[in-house]
Amino acid sequence: MASRVVPLGFGSRRTRGRNPGLPWVLWIPACLALALVVLPVVGLLVRTDYTRLPQLLTSDAALSALRLSLVTALLSTIVCVVLGVPLAVVLARARGRGVRLVRAVVLLPLVLPPVVGGLALLFLLGRNGFLGYLLDVVAGVSVPFTTTAVVIAQTFVAMPFLVVSLEGALRGGGQRYELVAATLGARPWTVFRRVTVPLLLPALGSGVVLSFARALGEFGATITFAGSLEGVTRTLPLEVYAQAQADVDSAVALALLLIVVAVVVIAVARPKAFDR
Amino acid sequence: MRPANLRRPGTQVRRARRVCAATVAVLLTVAATACGPEGRTLNVFAAASLTEPFGELERTFEQRHSDVDVRLNLAGSSTLGSQIAEGAPADVFASANESVMADVAADMAGEPASFATNRLTIAVPRGNPAGVEGFGDLADGGVTVVVCQPQVPCGAAARRLAELTGTTLRPASEEQDVKDVLNKIVTGEADAGLVYTTDVRAAGGKVEEVPVPEASRAVNRYPIAVSARAAEPELAAEFRDLVRGEEGRRVLKKAGFGAP
Numbered sequence: 078m079a080s081r082v083v084p085l086g087f088g089s090r091r092t093r094g095r096n097p098g099l100p101w102v103l104w105i106p107a108c109l110a111l112a113l114v115v116l117p118v119v120g121l122l123v124r125t126d127y128t129r130l131p132q133l134l135t136s137d138a139a140l141s142a143l144r145l146s147l148v149t150a151l152l153s154t155i156v157c158v159v160l161g162v163p164l165a166v167v168l169a170r171a172r173g174r175g176v177r178l179v180r181a182v183v184l185l186p187l188v189l190p191p192v193v194g195g196l197a198l199l200f201l202l203g204r205n206g207f208l209g210y211l212l213d214v215v216a217g218v219s220v221p222f223t224t225t226a227v228v229i230a231q232t233f234v235a236m237p238f239l240v241v242s243l244e245g246a247l248r249g250g251g252q253r254y255e256l257v258a259a260t261l262g263a264r265p266w267t268v269f270r271r272v273t274v275p276l277l278l279p280a281l282g283s284g285v286v287l288s289f290a291r292a293l294g295e296f297g298a299t300i301t302f303a304g305s306l307e308g309v310t311r312t313l314p315l316e317v318y319a320q321a322q323a324d325v326d327s328a329v330a331l332a333l334l335l336i337v338v339a340v341v342v343i344a345v346a347r348p349k350a351f352d353r
Numbered sequence: 354m355r356p357a358n359l360r361r362p363g364t365q366v367r368r369a370r371r372v373c374a375a376t377v378a379v380l381l382t383v384a385a386t387a388c389g390p391e392g393r394t395l396n397v398f399a400a401a402s403l404t405e406p407f408g409e410l411e412r413t414f415e416q417r418h419s420d421v422d423v424r425l426n427l428a429g430s431s432t433l434g435s436q437i438a439e440g441a442p443a444d445v446f447a448s449a450n451e452s453v454m455a456d457v458a459a460d461m462a463g464e465p466a467s468f469a470t471n472r473l474t475i476a477v478p479r480g481n482p483a484g485v486e487g488f489g490d491l492a493d494g495g496v497t498v499v500v501c502q503p504q505v506p507c508g509a510a511a512r513r514l515a516e517l518t519g520t521t522l523r524p525a526s527e528e529q530d531v532k533d534v535l536n537k538i539v540t541g542e543a544d545a546g547l548v549y550t551t552d553v554r555a556a557g558g559k560v561e562e563v564p565v566p567e568a569s570r571a572v573n574r575y576p577i578a579v580s581a582r583a584a585e586p587e588l589a590a591e592f593r594d595l596v597r598g599e600e601g602r603r604v605l606k607k608a609g610f611g612a613p
Contacts, residue, residue, distance in 0.1 A: 203541075204541055205540065222526050304499070304525060305502065305529070306524060306525065306526050307527075321432075321435055323504035
């Protein structure tokens with residue numbers, strides 16, 4: 078998305094053939110950074126008990142956690158798109174003093190420890206939170222300890238990823254096409270539908286993958302806000318944590334599963350990430 | 354001719370440099386303060402239910418040894434057991450039941466010694482909103498019940514108690530340790546939670562207790578042992594003896610623990 082905006086002169090035919098060369102000092106920290114990412118995964122692979130792997134991965138607890146994780150991450154990604162796309166457009170296009178403040182607030186879940194996010198959700202939607210109390214009294218609905226709570230927690234932490242990538246694309250892309258469409262007589266809704274959204278699609282793709290991955294890995298907010306119960310709220314990361322207390326082999330196997338799912342998601346949704 | 358932005362650092366670059374320099378300065382200061390004079394430390398891994406009495410014993414021990422810093426690692430016993438099995442630097446381990454201690458027997462020096470007992474009870478929020486009267490009410494689907502997950506001692510005890518009484522528990526959540534269960538009751542998110550009697554006492558007036566007479570048949574024994582990898586075995590043994598001695602007995606009794 079950002080790579081589309083190429084500064085004048087760079088990437089032109091004149092400079093493309095000549096490689097300016099890499100300063101060799103970059104290789105040392107770059108290799109360290111790579112090792113930091115790769116070696117822990119290698120550690121996990123080494124530790125895995127491959128003879129018990131099929132049995133560990135097909136246990137009822139593992140399968141129900143995997144199913145729950147996929148379903149909730151999918152649902153929260155949908156919510157992220159439905160709510161996050163309009164938010165990104167509003168943030169990128171709206172004018173006014175308040176917008177900067179709102180933008181900072183939207184990014185809050187990115188910097189907040191998920192546990193704090195979970196507590197915040199609990200104090201809003203828990204039985205004694207003001208919205209939760211209202212829901213309980215008026216509609217007889219209790220949110221904590223339900224699968225809905227898991228989706229809310231995941232959406233809370235994942236939405237900023239989508240909003241940030243979309244907003245960046247919107248600002249980088251500028252408003253030229255939209256202005257042209259408007260001068261040609263298109264109404265705002267038509268401009269949004271026929272110009273803004275199609276231009277956003279590449280950024281939307283990466284935003285969706287990011288937020289799905291984040292939702293899939295969500296732990297802190299979920300365990301704080303939704304609790305942990307097999308089949309209802311115990312997603313794969315929570316199952317890994319629960320198993321790590323008793324059967325480390327099982328926890329390792331599940332962690333491996335989580336990694337495989339994540340890699341598959343990236344491969345399916347962003348094949349380009351593997352091309353270049 | 355080179356583009357303007359290659360000749361001279363622009364304002365953005367200059368600002369970035371300033372931020373970098375400030376960050377490095379802050380990090381160096383933090384690092385410098387963290388590397389103070391080296392003291393002796395004693396890492397005590399203890400079950401979450403021991404939070405209050407061990408906090409008091411930590412202070413007592415540090416008063417007796419002014420150069421020693423006791424560091425408590427409080428969590429579900431099974432979590433601590435896995436950490437020790439993975440090589441965590443524990444000097445002393447106090448578990449909430451004997452099976453977790455048995456799992457890490459190879460990492461311990463000598464036989465673990467029992468130092469306290471504890472039993473489960475029902476904690477309910479103030480005013481008992483769901484009207485829980487006994488263990489049988491926890492099978493009622495209308496009551497939001499929270500228990501420990503079966504892998505940790507309080508969860509194992511809860512399961513044992515459910516089997517003893519022939520009750521089918523329908524928990525809304527299985528928590529990582531007993532203090533997580535207690536918190537769900539303190540905040541009023543759940544109607545009832547299975548915790549230790551000592552946790553109800555530790556919570557002060559924030560929760561109420563519904564006694565479970567049957568719980569006397571599912572008592573947890575707390576063992577303590579010195580780690581085979583203890584940096585200072587004598588010091589670790591001294592802490593163990595403090596817990597098992599008169600002072601430890603007094604503090605544990607005050608917290609509601611039974612005699613071993």
